[in-house]
Every structure is written in C-alpha cells, then in structure tokens.
Amino acid sequence: MTGSNAGKLRRLHFEIFRYNPEDPDSVPHMQSFELDEAPYMSLFIALNQIRETQDPSLQFDFACRSAICGSCGMMVNGRPNLGCRTLTSDLPEIIRLHPLPVFKLIGDLSVDTGTWFRQMAEKSEAWVHAAKVFNPDAQEERMDDDLAEAIYEGDRCIECGCCIASCGVANLNTDFAGPAGLNRIARFMMDPRDSRDETDWFEVISNEDGVFGCLGMMACHDVCPKELPLLEVYAYLRRKALASRFSGRKRS
C-alpha cells in the first residue's frame, strides 16, 4: 500500500460539490459524506460506495478505472487529478472534490470534456494531413524507432483535461489551445507523415491562442497524470515558431 497514511484505516470526511442543472430546485453547494477507508481505496471505489450506499443521485464519470480513458478528471483538494488513480491513503482525511473548471458542467463532478476536445481537434486540425492516399498494396513506410517513440510520447495524452483545469491562461482565455492542445499540435508537427509545413503551423501556434499565450506557470507539467514532458513540448513549439519566422522554409 502506498501513501503517507499507509497502514492505518481512517474515517474519511468528504465534501463534494453538488449541482444538477436539470433540477430547477438545485443550487450549487457542498455536501458532506462520511466513509470508512479500506485498503487500496481509490476515489473510484470511494465515490461509487458513496453513491450506492448514501446518495444515489451523485454524478461523476468513470469508465476504465485504470488511468487510460481520461474520464475521471476532478479537483481533489484543489488539485486536478484522475479520480481512479488517486488513493485515499495519499490524502488527508478531509477530501474536497470539485468538478474541473473551464469545461461545461454536466452535474456534480461530471463535466463535458468531449465537446471541448473535439473543438480543439477541429480547430488545430489534429489529424495527419497525408500527402498521398493510402495504398493498400504497398509495404508500410519506414520510420526510425526513436522517432516512433518520440511521437508516441506525445500521443500518450489521454485528454483528461487536468492540464486545462490547472492552466491560468485556459481558465481566462477560452480560445487558448491549452496544454493538451499544444501537445497535440507538437505531436503532429514532429510526425513526418503530416505534410503541413512550418508556415502552416505558424498560423496555428504563433499567437496568443497558441504557444505564445502560455505564461510559463507550468502547473500543467506538475499535474499531468501521464507525466507528459510539457516543458519540453513548449520549448519545441517556440523553437519551431521562431525557425519558421526566420526561414520560412518548407520542412525537409
């Protein structure tokens, strides 16, 4: 068992944000719940127990419960994280849960990340802009495994929204691509299968809604549950933006 409180099981005190926009009588408020801690108890287990034994109207999102689907981003004692990988043993006995900011609230801890990320993908055209059509009869194009690993590194983002919630800029500027958006752009930028050149990218990133909107507070880097190297991602994007400004060359 991990965590600073490993070994001793406690009576946990939860304070959970409640609001049901579909209920005209509902007003935003905090609600308290008590729960006995169990070994290996994650917020996935704890919240389901609260819902099933105390308040069945409680809304939250989980799917894979193994930190890969990105459904369960929430504010845990003021810090965004995935509920499924947060063990209560790592938390004090008072646990305050809020929905992620920035995203539209669906109810209680449930927010609409799907719409946000779809819009981000459309805006940055986050797909491979292939120069040629797929030839089913041809062998696959080669790629150096180091490059494949580098692309995979950026591809590991699970779009949970924790970085967006933690980002001061994203909280204020709704047009800001946000850490996940910038990471997605960098992932396609380094992919040789994508035919967009540096001047195409310049339009997307070299403005205050792109990488130059980042104020460098780097909460995103600290909270990312997948530990994406966002600091390096922004450095890469800035370098590329400058290079395109000075050279205007097509990428080789």
Add this chain to the structure above:
Amino acid sequence: MSARLISTDVLVIGGGLAGERCAIEAAAAGHDVLVLSVVPPRRSHSCAAQGGMQAALGNCVKAEGDNPTLHFLDTVRGSDWGADQEVARIFADEAPVAVRELAHFGVPWTRVRGGRNSYFIRGERVDIDESLENDGLIMHRDFGGTAKWRACYAAAGTGHAALYAVDSEVVRLGITVRDRAEAVELIHDGSRCWGVAARCLRTGRHFAVVAKATVIATGGYGRIYGQYTTNATINEGMGAVLALNTGVVPLGNMEAVQFHPTALAPSGILVTEGCRGDGGFLLDKNMHRFMVDAEPEKQELASRDVVSRHMAQCMRDGNGIETPFGPHLWLDIRHLGEEHLTTKLREVFDICRDFVGLNPANDLIPVRPTQHYSMGGVRVNKDGQAYNMAGLFAAGEAACWDMHGFNRLGGNSLAETIVAGRLVGRRVAEFVTTTSLDVQTSRAFETVKRAEQRAQHWLERSGSGPGVYDIRDAMAESMMSEVGIFRTADELTQADHTLSALLLDCDNAVLRSKAPGMNPELSFALRLKGMLRLAVVTARGALARTESRGAHFRTDYPLRNDAEWLNRTVVRWSDDSTQPTFSYEPVGLIDVPPGHRGYGSDERIEMKRTIEDYNGGLQEDQADHGRLPTTEPAGSRIRWGEWADQT
C-alpha cells in the same frame, strides 16, 4: 415534452474502434453518418487494449516466414474449432492492410531496430540480429497461441494509439458524434431495422434516430461479472440487449467468455499479455514456474483459456498467495529490466505504480484470471449483417462474426475491430446506396414513447423493493462463482435459478433517487434487466453445452466433443416472453478439420460426419437460423487446403 427525431443514412452505436472505423468507411463513401456513444469516443474501452494487434507482416527475425495462412491457422486452433473459418480467413488476409492503414492514420507503431537486439524467449535471454534491410518496418512481439511473433504494437498503449488515430480520421471527415447518448431500443418491424430510440445521458431526455442502416458496435458484456472483469464500467452489453429484445435477432455463443490470465489482483485492472510475450513468468507461492510443467512447449504463452485454467487449478491446489481479497499468483517481469519496462511496457509500469504502489523492475505483480472478453454477441453473417433483420449490422466485440469461436487469441480483437470495421463499413455503404429511408415516423415515436414509459415506471415505483445495486452485486457473485473458469451442471443450474430469480426481483426493484435529469441510478436501472437477461442466456447456454471447448470448460464434461457440439449456440428472447429459445447451427464451412490445438489437452471426441457432409447441408441450416444472403457467395473467400502446406 415532444421527442426529437434525427435522420441519417448510417447510425453507428458505439464510438470505439470498430464503430468508428465502420463510420469512416461509410462516410468516405459519401454517406451521412451519425455515431452515438455513451462516452466521448476517445474514452471508449478500445483505449484500454494494451499489448498489440495481430497481423502477419513477418518483419522481425522471430516472425520470418509468417503469412496470413499461419495467422488463419492459429486463429482456428485458438478458437478450438468454434470459429467460422471463412471469417477467420477473411480476417487474417485483411489484417496486414488494416495495420498498415493505421500507420497511414498516424499510429506510432514500434519499429524494427536493425542490428543486435536482446530478447527473453522461453525464460532465456537471447541476442538476435534484426536485418538492417527491415529497419524501420513495423515490429512484432510474441503473444499466446501463435506460431510466430505477430503482434504489432505501440509500447503497451496500442489500443489508445489506434483509437486516437481512428478518431482523428472521424474528426477529419466531419462525422457527427453525439456523445453521452445511449441507444435503448431498436426501431423495427420484425424484419427491418430503422434506427433507435436513444436516451441523452446529459439530460435524461429521449429522442429518435432514424437511419437506413444501424450498426451495433458497443463492445462486450463483461460487466455482467460485476467487478470481476478487466472491462470498463461501460461494457454492459447493451448492444447485445438491443438485438436480443427484438425477439428475432439471435445472439451467438454467449457462454463463450474469456478470462484473461493476468489481471491485477484485487482490482481487476488488465496487465497485458505482452508481459509474458516479452518474456515474463508466472510464479506460484513457492516461486515455481508452474506453466513450464503444465505446457512444456508453449509455457506461459499457451492460449488464454489454457493458461487461465492452469492458474485457477494452481490456486485451487493451494499454491496461490492467500489474501483477504482471495488468492492470487505472481507475474514476474523483473528480469526484463527497468529500461524495457519503462518503454515497451510503460503502461504496465505506470499501472503497477499507481494502483498497487510497486515497481515491477523490483517487485512481483499480484495477478489472477479475470473476465476479459466476450466471444459471444449479436450473430451476424460474414458481411456483418445481423440474422433476421435487414438494415441491422454489428461489428467488433459486440458481434459474433465469428472469428474467435470459443477462445480469442491475444491481439486478435484489436485487429478484428479494424478489419471488421472496414469490411462491414463497406457492406453498410453498399446497403444504404441501394435502399431508401421508408420509415413511418409514428413507429419511431412509439418506440421513444415506450422508452420514456420504462423510465417513468422506474421513477413512479415505490415501496420496500430491493435496490438495483444489490441485484447487480448478486448477479456478479453468481456469474463469477458459478459461470466462471470451471463449470459444472450443479453450479450452472444454481446460477440459472439465482439469475432467473433476480430477473423477477428486477421488476420489483425500487430507485432510492428520483432526481430529474440523467439520474445515474435510473440510468443503471434501465440497463439492469437487459444485463440479467444476458446473464441468464450465458448461464443456460453453458449448462446446455455438455462438452469443453476453448474458454467453456465443464469439469463434468472435460472433453471437446466434435461428434455432438461442433456448432454454435444461437439464442433468441423477446422482451415480452418469459423464456429464451436455444438452437444450434453449424460453425461454418470447415477448411481445417478439427484436430489438436498444439497446447492444452489432446483428448477429444472425434466428429462422426465427414467434412463434406458437414459442409454440404450447412447453407440451408444457417439460413433456417436467420442468416441473410451475403454479397459474395458463401465460401468465396476460403482458400481451400492452402493451410496444408504450412503444417
């Protein structure tokens, strides 16, 4: 409140790999496509597939000589001869193109590194020189039940990388995805499907989608095993329920349920077969590699059904590690080294750290077999067209297509989603080109109204009846303890009684919350009866099948019986009838005659009929079960006898 009505050419239910790949095919052909998904599509359970996607590219040294025929043979053997061999052939032939197409969509496949590479093979460290000529081609790793290294992979996040690439194509093509929306009843007239009534999981409101063609791609039904599954909470089998409730569309082989050998104990989170493929060991409490005794040839890399049974037996024999959460065994990947674990098996490393607080470079991983995959599902022909219902298709885990028979090989499901998505999408596109949307909207509104009334009925019912979560937990305990890895007539009969009683309880169950909106308890309650119906047909199908085949193992009938049971279970159950109807159809045209799988028991009851006789009457027999005509004639894709050169 009046119901809204949306119309489209193609409705795809499910935003995972199979559904989205199918949607792409139909949209690329110029059709209007709408995807309904209970979660944003990138959160579909396809994202959790870790280790690999099988395709016979033959790019690395340990894959030399591989070809689709070997892949086909492995798949048929893996299925314990329960598969439709023509479908397995189509699958194996098209898998290489599907994998290469994903590279085109952007999947960062792990690549061959030309030169000296160090691997773990059958417990030994082995240095192999990969040819420089193949440097940069898609790499393979070993998986269970295969003759060659064949699984293509992106670290241990293959499903995630594939799903993101495919969803990027969906965005590129501008396909409309309506997330947080659940299909709750098919709109149909008994022989033609016209879309669905759906429920919005944001607001709780119902609406209709009318479509020329409807595709069920909702994944498996693992959650009928409650928490005893690797599956996501969303894998509740609702696509199978949509079909079953029509009373005419059958489900196939529902008793064929796979248990994955290595789920994390006790949480049930998947730990990929790639761990064993890359050289990991299974150990008992005495640190003994029991799989070497049990399967000297394949060792830890026998098929999943075989490995899971040996593990379950090992724990029954008292050689498991006892804990308050039940016994487990150890998965040992320490010897693969931290560098390998943090690159090629990175997701496993993270899961171990995050969920049990251990470092697999130094620590053993507690694992035990756990429900993982649903071989059964909506019975379809080789075009993905559902039996008995024109305009209804199914693809991926939701379908019983049926390339897996009674056991699926690791890495074959991820490949199936793409191969079937492409192929069924093509057939759907052809279908909608030649049909028009002749639906009576009154039929659509009636379906919506029924769905609204079901929800209203739950909200109005009061009293002291049981709670929905109590019923779910009782279902899960019965399924895991009585319809699990080892099955007997006594336990299956008990399960049938328990589950049938729970089904009656369901009609008296009471909600604790009447909250307006999506109401999570109501949302679950609306699925519960369907889940119980799937549980009942799974248990009864298992009770009726008095043999052992693949993942279906009867300790009271331990032999595979090709004389009596070389067939597929087919079950129908309309929602207003008290009992399901079971029947049995031939598995499909047989090219490779039943034999030994190469692992597991070599004892079996031989078939009495000749292959010619079996194949001869098959067309009419399957048509009697509701199989609709296919675009190409039956057997057109079989390459008769080509497998013989490979054995």
